[in-house]
Amino acid sequence: xxxxxxxxxxxxxxxxxxxxxxxxxxxxxxxxxxxxxxxxxxxxxxxxxxxxxxxxxxxxxxxxxxxxxxxxxxxxxxxxxxxxxxxxxxxxxxxxxxxxxxxxxxxxxxxxxxxxxxxxxxxxxxxxxxxxxxxxxxxxxxxxxxxxxxxxxxxxxxxxxxxxxxxxxxxxxxxxxxxxxxxxxxxxxxxxxxxxxxxxxxxxxxxxxxxxxxxxxxxxxxxxxxxxxxxxxxxxxxxxxxxxxxxxxxxxxxxxxxxxxxxxxxxxxxxxxxxxxxxxxxxxxxxxxxxxxxxxxx
Numbered sequence: 001x002x003x004x005x006x007x008x009x010x011x012x013x014x015x016x017x018x019x020x021x022x023x024x025x026x027x028x029x030x031x032x033x034x035x036x037x038x039x040x041x042x043x044x045x046x047x048x049x050x051x052x053x054x055x056x057x058x059x060x061x062x063x064x065x066x067x068x069x070x071x072x073x074x075x076x077x078x079x080x081x082x083x084x085x086x087x088x089x090x091x092x093x094x095x096x097x098x099x100x101x102x103x104x105x106x107x108x109x110x111x112x113x114x115x116x117x118x119x120x121x122x123x124x125x126x127x128x129x130x131x132x133x134x135x136x137x138x139x140x141x142x143x144x145x146x147x148x149x150x151x152x153x154x155x156x157x158x159x160x161x162x163x164x165x166x167x168x169x170x171x172x173x174x175x176x177x178x179x180x181x182x183x184x185x186x187x188x189x190x191x192x193x194x195x196x197x198x199x200x201x202x203x204x205x206x207x208x209x210x211x212x213x214x215x216x217x218x219x220x221x222x223x224x225x226x227x228x229x230x231x232x233x234x235x236x237x238x239x240x241x242x243x244x245x246x247x248x249x250x251x252x253x254x255x256x257x258x259x260x261x262x263x264x265x266x267x268x269x270x271x272x273x274x275x276x277x278x279x280x281x282x283x284x285x286x287x288x289x290x291x292x293x294x295x296x297x298x
């Protein structure tokens with residue numbers, strides 16, 4: 001029976017769950033979870049998505065992921081494919097690591113957003129050492145919300161904090177109680193959070209990803225004061241910066257595949273596009289004026 005197409009929308013927030021095959025421990029050591037966080041961080045920089053909640057268990061993980069205009073499949077494929085390479089090399093194994101494709105569900109209501117975050121944060125409840133004290137679990141973002149930290153440098157605290165006014169101590173206390181009694185992501189929300197006067201309310205602004213490759217290349221060439229047609233020239237260091245930043249921008253802001261970028265540039269492999277994109281990402285973020293001018297021009 002063919003798989004049903006994934007429900008997707010580039011402006012959506014998702015509940016993403018990843019699970020290993022055959023009850024295999026997806027994260028055997030603390031180092032493995034740290035690696036997964038480092039890959040989330042890497043691909044956040046590449047695709048500029050947001051994480052609002054997370055919990056990594058030994059055999060599976062949960063993410064509340066805001067695509068911010070990007071493609072959720074491209075994001076998760078990058079993270080999971082990279083982790084599988086790391087895992088198989090470390091533990092000297094071959095074959096698939098993750099169960100089928102990752103599971104995802106669109107978060108379409110504020111009430112579901114709150115309940116889902118509570119469900120994700122309550123995942124460690126069945127671990128003996130964390131029964132009744134899930135807020136102490138190291139690899140859940142609940143601890144970050146309580147102490148206003150971002151230990152793994154991947155979490156956006158402002159969105160959920162704003163929705164539930166978690167800067168209010170009573171609201172935070174009520175939220176922790178909600179977490180500890182939420183057994184399923186489809187449970188009903190049975191409390192109201194006190195809205196604080198002048199509390200900052202986050203307005204989601206979705207990053208535009210509908211630029212055309214020609215627009216991207218023309219802008220970057222003008223910014224670098226180079227001939228845009230030189231993007232097709234190989235092996236000349238002078239134009240590597242143009243090619244690299246263009247590859248990154250096309251991947252991130254045009255939302256197109258590496259193959260499409262190959263076709264646009266011509267005479268270049270997908271492996272080289274990936275390498276150039278990583279170089280371009282570092283170059284672009286080291287030149288903040290470039291990004292600022294790009295969005296101003298848009």
